[in-house]
Amino acid sequence: MNLPFAAALLLVSTVSLAFVAPSVQEEEPTWIVYEGGEGPGKGKHIVLVAGDEEYRSEEALPQLGRILAKHHGFKCTVLFSTNEAGEIDPNASGRILGLDQLASADLMILFTRFRRLPDADMKHIVDYVEAGKPVFGIRTATHAFAYEKDSESPYAKWTWNGSEWPGGFGRQVLGETWVNHHGHHGSESTAGIVPEGSRDHPIVRGVDRPWGPTDVYGIRDLPDDAQVILEGVVLGGMEPASAPVVEERTKRNMPVSWIRTRKLDEGKTQRVFASTIGAAVDLKSEDLRRVFVNAAYWCAGMESAIPERSAVDLVGTYEPTMFGFGSFKKGVRPSDHAGFGEAAVKADGDASEAR
Numbered sequence: 001m002n003l004p005f006a007a008a009l010l011l012v013s014t015v016s017l018a019f020v021a022p023s024v025q026e027e028e029p030t031w032i033v034y035e036g037g038e039g040p041g042k043g044k045h046i047v048l049v050a051g052d053e054e055y056r057s058e059e060a061l062p063q064l065g066r067i068l069a070k071h072h073g074f075k076c077t078v079l080f081s082t083n084e085a086g087e088i089d090p091n092a093s094g095r096i097l098g099l100d101q102l103a104s105a106d107l108m109i110l111f112t113r114f115r116r117l118p119d120a121d122m123k124h125i126v127d128y129v130e131a132g133k134p135v136f137g138i139r140t141a142t143h144a145f146a147y148e149k150d151s152e153s154p155y156a157k158w159t160w161n162g163s164e165w166p167g168g169f170g171r172q173v174l175g176e177t178w179v180n181h182h183g184h185h186g187s188e189s190t191a192g193i194v195p196e197g198s199r200d201h202p203i204v205r206g207v208d209r210p211w212g213p214t215d216v217y218g219i220r221d222l223p224d225d226a227q228v229i230l231e232g233v234v235l236g237g238m239e240p241a242s243a244p245v246v247e248e249r250t251k252r253n254m255p256v257s258w259i260r261t262r263k264l265d266e267g268k269t270q271r272v273f274a275s276t277i278g279a280a281v282d283l284k285s286e287d288l289r290r291v292f293v294n295a296a297y298w299c300a301g302m303e304s305a306i307p308e309r310s311a312v313d314l315v316g317t318y319e320p321t322m323f324g325f326g327s328f329k330k331g332v333r334p335s336d337h338a339g340f341g342e343a344a345v346k347a348d349g350d351a352s353e354a355r
Helices: 003-026 057-072 099-104 119-130 139-143 168-174 286-299
Strands: 031-034 045-051 075-079 107-112 135-138 189-193 226-235 254-263 269-275
Touching: 031 057, 045 057, 045 099, 057 075, 057 107, 057 286, 075 099, 099 119, 107 119, 107 139, 107 286, 135 139, 135 168, 135 286, 139 168, 139 269, 168 269, 189 254, 189 286, 226 286, 254 286, 269 286
Parallel strands: 045 075, 045 107, 107 135, 135 269
Antiparallel strands: 031 075, 189 226, 226 254, 254 269
């Protein structure tokens, strides 16, 4: 082989490899699957959908998925808002890949904020909900979707402030849409207490006093079929031992977690759990993690399998980022959350004013 021909062949080979590399990148998964082992949840599939700019759902849901898979046997698929480069980007409000995974889901855990998804993707969520399958919404899921006023999308009524379907998905499915901050954002935290009428409910089995740095959301009016599981006490500081705020506005505790058995057509019902506490930093509370694990069992119709004290030990390193706009860790890919070992996100950020 002469040298010019060999050099040309090497050049062609190099160029060919350059064209192969992007296809490998495109095949990288944009979501994570935690295969469940042995446990009551074996054979059940939970799809967790992360997509908010502030409360670090992209950190909270992988940890919750790990707990449910490793300790309880559920197969857990975690979906993320990602940018075109395949990185987790909460600001990519119109892009959550993998929503077709909901077709095989036994439970959807939704933690999104003001998402405007393409109709083909949104249809997977709508079909899931309209099928009457159980729904578990966290924090900003009360205002999970936002459509422009002149939208011609068939799903525009799902918007958080809609009038055709008042309050959209939040009000109609979960039980409430966005109202306001009842506590002072970034300076007052939340202690959860179990109201008298719910102390025997299986969701609070083994639960003492959940706490989280997020403030209490305002709740205007839950539907008649809602049962409050946790009420939120406004604390005057950002520590669990902070004293309750005693003011006119705090005379009545707001619901922070509740359930519904929502009536559908043809006599069908749908189990719904909603919690306005649940940011990534809130999940450092063992009691809150136990509420969430127990709620997943209840949503899936498995309340009889809830033990006296559900296993909720953190899986891998978990050092969640403080809530705040723009504080998410840049350059993290879904694959960085794979497995049950070290977590990818460890940075802290600053709180900021938000819904």
